[in-house]
Amino acid sequence: MRQSKLSLGSGYAALIVISLLFIVPFVWLIRSSLMDLSQIFTMPPEWIPRPFHWENFHKALTVLPFDTFFTNTLIIVASVLVGTVLTSSIAAFGFSRIVWKGRDTVFAILMTSMMLPAAVTIIPSFLGWKMFGFYDTYYPLIVPAYFGGGIFNIFLLRQFYLTIPRDFDEAAFVDGATYLQIYMRIILPLSRSAVIVVALFSFLASWNDFMGPLIYLKSDRLFTLALGLQMFQGSYTAQWDLLMAASAAVVLPCVIVFLIGQRYFLEGITLSGLKG
């Protein structure tokens, strides 16, 4: 498409301004996390910490057992990740590469759960888990991931699988391969990027989950980072330097994982997510 120099120039300007607006909160977070309280509150605001108070991070992360929260979060995130990737990719295979009666109807019914507000199922689910003695454990947060891993992920992978030519399966069939072999040897390796997207989505959703742990966890020693941070906020309201350091420490791993996987991430949403 031809673009005039003027419109391209104003486009640049607008993009730079918008990007700045999007990035300022991050910069503000980082700079506040490295200052002492007196410098944080100077007017007009200063941007460069002097000196850098790296010990804020140490202080913030040791007043509460953040190492425990971190380990807890990792346990949950890793378990959810494995369950999600495993069961959503196998279900997507069943919904796209195997021909069976009623397949599309079943898939359509499952898709309706995407519109259902979580609020509708949260109370009976809570009561159910509690009845079986799993309140204040990780099971309610982990086990559902092993049952399909979320319809959105199945949808995403199914869309991707559908773009793989059918001849591949048929050739394998002729050679006597089973469905499981076709899934493991052909479809899964060809869909690596879509699977990575699902893994990233699942990582972020589970890392960022707040309502789940809030409802199911009671003991401090089981708390996740999100809950720990919220608890921290409650008890150190005025300690903005420490609050910002703790927040930065919770945000950072997310940002790193995203930056590592972002190539797949953004392509995954744009390519497989919406092709109808």
Add this chain to the structure above:
Amino acid sequence: MRKGLFYGLLFTSPAILGFIIFTLGPMIASLVLSLTDYNVFKEQTSFIGFQNYSRMFSGEDELFFKSLGVTFYFVILRVPAVIILSFCIAMLLNMNVRGRAIFRTIIYLPSIVPAVASAMIWMWLLNPDLGLINSVLSWLHLPTSNWLYAENSVIPSVVLTTLWGIGSTVIIFLAGLSGISKQYYEAIDVDGGGWYSKLRHITIPMVTPTIFFNTIMTIIGSFQVFNEAYILTEGGPNNQSLFYVFYLWRTGFRDTEMGYASALAWILFIVIMFFTFIVFKTSKSWVHYEGGERT
């Protein structure tokens, strides 16, 4: 193809079981619960028919209408803001500029920040006395605001904080925009039309399916906002940010009135279904599918 049916069901069984155990079952249970007065602290639970629902609509529970109103206000402010802003940003990102990947990453990044951390950042930025935003405004001699701490500005402020996370909507728009064939634009170039006629006659009609998808998703998401209320405002000041799901959580888990909270959940479901249905219905007149025009 009997074998196909067996393997098809085998491969999809975890998902189907999951749907039955974690969606369908709880849905039915929630419907039944909503017809009882189940309360964790009460010894006996009885079936009370539609009393929970009449309690809401008779006006006996003032907070029901309050929270519904708050949520509607939020949805009405937020949905157009999200759609228009993300569309504009996606248009900019779709231009032939250098460093698109960097801009795209910067704009997407905030949407991966955990809600608690994002709330913390915004509480700090919007702090009336010490926050960056008021400092900048007063430095520019512009009026400042109490943001999250004043009744009339709390909802717009929450909307503002959520706009930081529109990255994923932008990306979906970008996908829609990049799918438009360049030939259409070239045709307008030949006809001597400017950017406005391109926008009006090609871009907007061609992305209506994406606008439709994003609108539905944003409506569904906005009705269910919870974290912001829990962390940022706790429903205050004076219940002015008592978001519906926050009120539901409070009723069910803090006041332990789980029967009543289930009824609240069903009303939310109906409200969301209703609005989704309306958008679906009206979509026929404004959503254009490329393939559908051939007939």
